[in-house]
Amino acid sequence: MVKLIPPCLARLYSYKQTAYFNNFFKTPSRCLKSMPDSSINHSNGAHNLKALGTLLDFAGDTKTRRPSLLDTNTISSTGDLVELPGAILGKDGVFKETSWQIHVYAHRHNVHITVARPPAWRHPVTGKVYGDNPPSRSVALSLSAGRLGFKHSGRKHYDSAFQLATYVMARMQESGINSYIEKLEVYLRGFGAGREAVTRVLLGMEGRHIRKKIVKVADSTRLKFGGTRSANPRRLG
Structure with a gap:
C-alpha cells in the first residue's frame, strides 16, 4: 500500500523511516504527545504536523x-x-391514507351526511377492497333528512338534522364501522341548521363511540370570489 506524504511531512526527514511515522496515521494525537519538544521546534513543518494530526x-x-x-x-x-x-x-x-371521513353538507333546505372510507381500504373480514383507485374514496354511508320521512320544508329544521345525525351514529355502531375506524376527519360545509345539530350529536352521548377518534375538523364551505351574478334575494309579501 502506497502512502501519500504531504509536503509538510516530507521535511521531517528524521521520522520518515521510524515506527513513529508509521503509527502517525493510526493515532496522530498520541504520537504528537510522545514527540520531544526539541524535535517540534527544529522544523516549521512540525507545526503543520500538529495541525494535521488534530484534523486526522x-x-x-x-x-x-x-x-x-x-x-x-x-x-x-x-x-x-x-x-x-x-x-x-x-x-x-x-x-x-388511513383516516375515515364524515362530510356534513348543511344548507338552508336540507342536510346531507356522508361517511367515506380511506382510499383502497380492505375489509378486515371479507378482504374486499373498496376504492382501489387512490386517492379516490368509496362511500360507506350516505343519508339525508328526506330518508327519515321528512318532506319539503320539514327537512330544513334543527330537529330533523339532529335525528338524522343520531340515526347515522346508530347505523355506524350497528354495522361495525366504528370498530374499523382508527382516525376520523370531520368536514362541515354550509351554515344551515344541520351544522349545529351534527356538532351537538358528536359532542353528546350519541357520538361517544367515535368522538375520541376525531383527529381533524375542517370547514369546506365554498366561498365565492367574483364569478357570475347571484340570484336576487327572495321577498315574501
Whole structure:
C-alpha cells in the first residue's frame, strides 16, 4: 500500500523511516504527545504536523454521536443501512391514507351526511377492497333528512338534522364501522341548521363511540370570489 506524504511531512526527514511515522496515521494525537519538544521546534513543518494530526483525529474519531429524531437511518458497523425506529421524518415509499371521513353538507333546505372510507381500504373480514383507485374514496354511508320521512320544508329544521345525525351514529355502531375506524376527519360545509345539530350529536352521548377518534375538523364551505351574478334575494309579501 502506497502512502501519500504531504509536503509538510516530507521535511521531517528524521521520522520518515521510524515506527513513529508509521503509527502517525493510526493515532496522530498520541504520537504528537510522545514527540520531544526539541524535535517540534527544529522544523516549521512540525507545526503543520500538529495541525494535521488534530484534523486526522477529528476525521477518524470513533465516537458516535447520539441519534437525532430527525435521522431516518444510520450505517451499522458492517456497512449496512439500518432504519431508525424513532425517526419522525417521512420515509421513502407510497403514502397510505388511513383516516375515515364524515362530510356534513348543511344548507338552508336540507342536510346531507356522508361517511367515506380511506382510499383502497380492505375489509378486515371479507378482504374486499373498496376504492382501489387512490386517492379516490368509496362511500360507506350516505343519508339525508328526506330518508327519515321528512318532506319539503320539514327537512330544513334543527330537529330533523339532529335525528338524522343520531340515526347515522346508530347505523355506524350497528354495522361495525366504528370498530374499523382508527382516525376520523370531520368536514362541515354550509351554515344551515344541520351544522349545529351534527356538532351537538358528536359532542353528546350519541357520538361517544367515535368522538375520541376525531383527529381533524375542517370547514369546506365554498366561498365565492367574483364569478357570475347571484340570484336576487327572495321577498315574501
